[in-house]
Amino acid sequence: MKSRAEVVIIGGGVIGLSIAYHLGKLGVEDVVVLEKNYIGSGSTFRCASGIRAQFTDEANIKLQKYNIERWKRLSDELEHDINFKQSGYLFLATSEEEVEVFKKNIKLQNKFGVPTRLISMDEAKEIVPPLNTEPFLAGAWNPEDGKASPFHVVYGFAKKAKEFGVEIYEYTPAVDIIVENCEIKGVKTERGMIKTETVVNAANAWAPVVNEMAGLKRDFVPIKPYKHQLVKTEPIAEGQIEPLTCPPAWNDSYVIQDGEDGGVICGTGLEKLTHLDDVQPTYDFIREVLKWATKIIPALKYVHVVRQWAGFYAKTPDKNPAIGKINYIDGFYIAAGFSGHGFMMAPGVGEAIAELIVKGKSKVPLDWDWYDPHRFERGELRSAAFQIG
Amino acid sequence: MSEKNPKKNIIICRCNEVTQEEIEALIDQGVTDIEMIKRLLRIGMGPCQGRTCLPMVISILARKTGKKPDEIKLPATRIPVRPVPAGVLVGEMESDENEE
Incomplete structure (x- = not known):
């Protein structure tokens, strides 16, 4: 296992792997994904596979319109057939x-x-x-809405990420995040310590536990x-x-x-x-x-x-995910609380977070303000994202 | 059975028609976790719920990776234990159990 990494992503579901793939594609070396079980095991492999832009608010419609364009090209991009179909x-x-x-x-x-x-x-x-x-x-x-295979999407992102040099450690839970003077120093895992200055919390349902590891309140993002x-x-x-x-x-x-x-x-x-x-x-x-x-x-x-x-x-309370930088700790990012929409949002969200880390901004039409992880503590809820099932 | 490549004709998963050759090819590509093999090839996800195929997949995996068969954990078994018509579960139909 590596003892140092540029970026450590906690959570090997479709969101964490999409972020890893996009970081690799942007040329970031030494990216590590930590997954407590096997990749996809948390929520991605359990999803119903649907992908839609039929939301009822501007932020989610725009993000999903963009995501569908990404989904259309994803099999070619990953050089693996993810079985995307625009079946509506x-x-x-x-x-x-x-x-x-x-x-x-x-x-x-x-x-x-x-x-x-x-x-x-x-x-x-x-x-x-x-x-x-x-x-x-x-x-x-x-x-234009559709569906894809969660199994092949996870496999495709992981395979391509590895080609870019990303290391994916399965059956390796993160146990602590070392923070000193509001800066990240490393992530402690069950298999040893990885020094890093940048961590992404992509643990979705488990994200409050990861936030707590970094010293934040468990309900800072109330997932x-x-x-x-x-x-x-x-x-x-x-x-x-x-x-x-x-x-x-x-x-x-x-x-x-x-x-x-x-x-x-x-x-x-x-x-x-x-x-x-x-x-x-x-x-x-x-x-x-x-x-x-x-x-x-x-x-x-x-x-x-x-x-x-x-x-x-x-x-989350407004069924919209928390996506972005956590201002209390330098180098700490989150993309979690997808409220049933993580699979369909994964390509664009992974691209946006990777660009945010590398360039400080992104060309993805993602409304950072809408998905701001700090909105809950300010009591500023969004209109609820349209959710089914 | 083809003389040249018999593994191509050996069906391991009868529900989803997966051959020994396909399983071995995936393992050779580096996919050695039975959870991923199951999902990429859809082994054990058909009506037999893995009763027929999963023990054979475990033997193949053990042989190719040098693990002991009992070191390989079986994937979760899903309910129902046997396929049931939806109409029976909503109480509008009799079970077809007797027909078997």
């Missing part, structure tokens, strides 16, 4: 009031170049053939782990439920076909504030999620469920 997101309205809300959101998305449009249920049926159209009035459809679960069915024929299909009024329930094997991933808004060791799936969830999934797609009744698992939405 289809939100379904159950009332006239909701149609009006959709129209307002669409207008805002269109203003920033996201081509969402209101579609009829006839058109929705063409996009998702087994859809039960009867309960719905209209859809909000963005064909809490909410258990979310998913079930997946056996594969069905391709092209049946390619877009993420979601009636938000039905407890944020959604269905989406896995881009690789064609199984149907089903989620719903049944969540539970829990502790960091609890990723136990529960029976109440499987009943609740399938109740909604079989209302959206009645034919799913005849399809076998093969897997159920759980992971965390690492939620």
